[in-house]
Amino acid sequence: MPVLSVIVPSYHASAYLSRCLDSIIGQTLKDLEIIVVSDGPAADFAICRRYAEKDERVKFLKGRETGVGGARNVGLDAASGTYIAFVDADDWIEPNTFEESLSYFSNPDIDMVLFDTVVSNDLGYNSRHGEEYYLSLKYNGVCRVEKDVVLRTNVSVWNKIFKSDIIKEHQIRFPENMQYEDFPFFYQYAVCSRYFYYLNSKFYHYFRHPSSAMVRTYNHDFSCIKDHICGCVFLYEKLKAACLLEKPETKALYFDVLRNYVRIALSYVRPEDKTEMLQYALCAPVFPADDEFQVLRKEIERLLKKPQKEKRIYLFGCLPLLRLVFFRNKYKVYLFNFIPFLRILKKDLDFTRGF
Structure with a gap:
C-alpha cells in the first residue's frame, strides 16, 4: 500500500497534462500512486495510457463525465494510499512537495497539511483579481481547527494533503456536475479534523486560464x-x-x-x-x-x-410630477413623489400590444 495517492482529474488538458504528470513522477517521495481520471478527449487518453505504460505507479481510469468532482470521486474510490492529495491536470508542483509535507504528519494530531501557492498563466505570473491573496496561507505551523481558522483558510483541495481514514470513515465526497466543488469537500473534512499544519512554502503552481470557475465568476x-x-x-x-x-x-x-x-x-x-x-x-x-x-x-x-430601480419625472425640469418605483414583480407610480397613484403587476403587462 503506497503512502500517498495523488488524484489527477483531466478533461481537455492535453496541452498541460504531461507537465503535470512529470512534476508528480519527479517527486523526491517515490512511494506514491498516481490516479489519473480522464473524461477525454482522445488526446488526453493517449497521454494517460503512455504514462501508465511507462511508470507502474500511474493508473489510468476513465471518468463518468460528471465533472471535476465526479472524477475526483472516482479517484477516491480507487485510492489505496494512507494519505490523499489532488493535483489539477493544468497545474504542477515542486519536486519536494510531498516528501516535506508528509513529514508533518509525524504528529498524530495533524489531520491536514496545507502549503502555499503560486498563481501563473500563459503569460507568466499573474496576481490579477486577488487570487494570490485568497490562495495564500493566513497561518503558520500547527493550528487547532476552530471556526475562525477554517473560515480564513482557502477551500481549494489541491494545496492540501488529507488523511484517507478520515475521508473513508465520514464518507466525504465531492458534489458532481457543478463548479466550486472544492468547498463542500473541504468543510466536510474540516469539521471532522483536530489540527491543521500550515506550511508556508510555495509548492503548488496554480494555472489560471479564461475558462476557470474563478474567472467565469468575475465575468458574471x-x-x-x-x-x-x-x-x-x-x-x-x-x-x-x-x-x-x-x-x-x-x-x-x-x-x-x-x-x-x-x-x-x-x-x-x-x-x-x-x-x-x-x-x-x-x-x-x-x-x-x-x-x-x-x-x-x-x-x-x-x-x-426592496425596490430594484427608481425613476423620477419632472415637469418643466424642476417640479416633481411622477415617481416610478420598480420592484421584482410590480411597478408603483407615485404622483408628486409621494401620493400612491398606480400599481401594475408585471404579469399584467403585455408589451407586444403597444399602447
Missing part, C-alpha cells in the same frame, strides 16, 4: 455563480445525513459558510440577474429550522422586496 457567469448555492445544498445534505449539524460548533460554521456564499453569489451576479439569484437561494433546501437561519432567510426575503 450566472450558471457558475449559482453553483455557490448548489454547493451549500450539497454540504447541508451531507452534514445533516451525518448528524454533524447537531454539534453547535458545526452548525455555527455552516451558518457562516451559507451566509458568505450567498453574499458572494449576490456580489458577482449581474444586477439584472440578482432577483433570480435571490429566488434560487430562497428556494434552495439550505435553511435549518433554527432561529438564526430563519433570520438569514428573512434577510433574503427582505432583499427580494
